[in-house]
Each structure stands twice: as C-alpha cells, then as structure tokens.
Amino acid sequence: MKTAFLDRLLAARAAKRPVAVLTRLTDGEQLLFPEDAAPAELAAEAEAALAADAARNVTLGNAAWFIHPHNPPLRLIVVGAVHIAQALVPMALPLGFAVTVVDPRRAFATEERMGDRVAISTDWPDEAMTALAPDARTAVVTLTHDPKLDDPALEIALRSPAFYIGCLGSRRTHAKRVARLTEAGLTEAEIARIHAPVGLDIGAVTAPEIAVSILAQIVSARRGGPRKKQDP
C-alpha cells in the first residue's frame, strides 16, 4: 500500500466516510471506493460489502480482488451520566463504539466522571438526540430512569433506525414507560423495540456487571446472536 493511498484511507476514516479498499491480489494494485473509478462489478461488490460490513473476495476476469470495507465506528449514545454509565463507557470503547453521553445535569456530565475518550452533551435529551441523529450503526441506552430525561430521548430514538434501544428500569417502571410513550403517540411496534429491563439476564448486580449485560445484549443485537449450534 503506497503512502499516498494510506493517507487517503486514513483521511476517509478520520472524516468518518465509509470507504472500501479494493486490492488486486495478483499484484497488489489498489483502488479506494468510492473515490477511485472502479469497474461496475467491483463497485457493486464494494457497495454490498459496506452494507454487510464484511470483507469479501471477487474474481474479475482472471484477477482475484479483495474487497475490504471500512465503515465509520459504531456509535453508542448513553442518556444519563450516572454510575452505571461510568462502568459502561470504558467497556464500550474497546468494542469499537464511539460513545456520546447525554445529560443536561452538569454535575453528572463531567469529563472527570466520564473520562476524556467520550463526547459529552449537556443539551436537553431531545435536542441532543436530534443533533446526533441515530442511524443503523447506533445503539441507544437510557439510564436516568427519570421520565423527563429518558422519554424525550426515547421518542426520537424509537423513530430512528438505531439497531438497539435499551432502557434501565424494572418491569414496573417499564410498564409505566410504555403507558407514557403510548400516550405520547408512539406505536406499539415502535415501543416494542425497547429492550427492558435492559441487558441480558445474567443476574447482574453491580454497575460493571450491569454494563457487561447491556454490552452483551448490544453485541447480540448487532451480530444476530445467539448462534445456532451446528449439526456435527
């Protein structure tokens, strides 16, 4: 990979533009999709590899090509700079998530509490969520269990293509939440997207344990798990 090509690839990643590296395996010739002109067949495969977020191999004429998609990082939006968020945030980073913590309570939403590797928004949750615009590579977790903070965030998240939405709170708390969101005009299908009580049921008690259960559920939602056992 030539220096100029590496620089273009790094620039695309820094700008969070989805790109794919197309490598001809016979001689190492490389194209950067979509910036470089590529044969239609390769371009279509690059598009598909980005959509599936998985690398693939293509034979074009006599040449084998490797299609390597580079999507922008997954995003995790955490509403509530609470104790569980302090455990959740540092665990989400090595899983590949760019993390934003939303909490208008400035006493909670501090770099000292959340660390310097996350973005912090002290806007009101509905404004923050509108600005963040969750997409299909975004997970949203609400942790305040204060309706006036969680609900405005949820109303936007539930109408977004976010791949995961989870809400802290007991079954009783969630039943009340469902009633409020119904009252606010969200449909049954939209409300049914909520994972609540949040996280896989592993009997988690402490904040780090709850963080593990939430992240395990997010990974499962993204990877389509649990995986079925293969026949021997």
Place this chain on the structure above:
Amino acid sequence: MSTTQQADSEDILGIAAGWLNQGETVALATVVETWGSSPRPAGSRLAVTKSGRLAGSVSGGCIEGAVADAAKQTMESGAPQLLDFGISDERAWEVGLACGGKLKVFVEKLG
C-alpha cells in the same frame, strides 16, 4: 459538544501509519479469506516492522511468526505475497492451525 473520538484498540492502520512516520519500515498482513474455524475474520490485520514490532493479529497466534517472516521478505523486495495456511499445508507441523481452519493472508509493504 466535543467531537466523538474513535476507539483505537483495533486501529492497526493508525498504529502502522504512526510507525511509518517514525521512520520504521512497515509491512501489513491482512486476512483475505478463511475456511472452517479460523479464529480471525477476513479483514483482520497484523502490522510488522523490520525492527520487530507487531500490532494486531491474523490468527489466534498460530501463524503470526510465519507471517512476520514473509513480511520481512516483502519489506526487502517490495513485492506483495499471498500466503496460504491450513491443515493441508506441508509446513502444518510448524505453522499449522490447531483449530483446523484454513486461511489466506495478503502481505504488502507500506509506503
């Protein structure tokens, strides 16, 4: 609102670019195809320097040594290589995958 930062623990490209900027000679190995129970999916990367620094992985540790050797050749010649590893490989005893998987690794010089 401050800008969102990217998690960097798997950013092998960024690490390799950093090494290049320090004046190191760097090669990049990328898993391009796997069969069976290979532990690392296609797209997994290992960066190697002539001075012996390593970042990332292309297997569970089974073939990293052999890939690093091939990378040294590529760093000298500049020519990329496509390596085949698996249980059918003659060097299975030395560099075979205990998991029974097979994979192809593309090795290229950076810069």
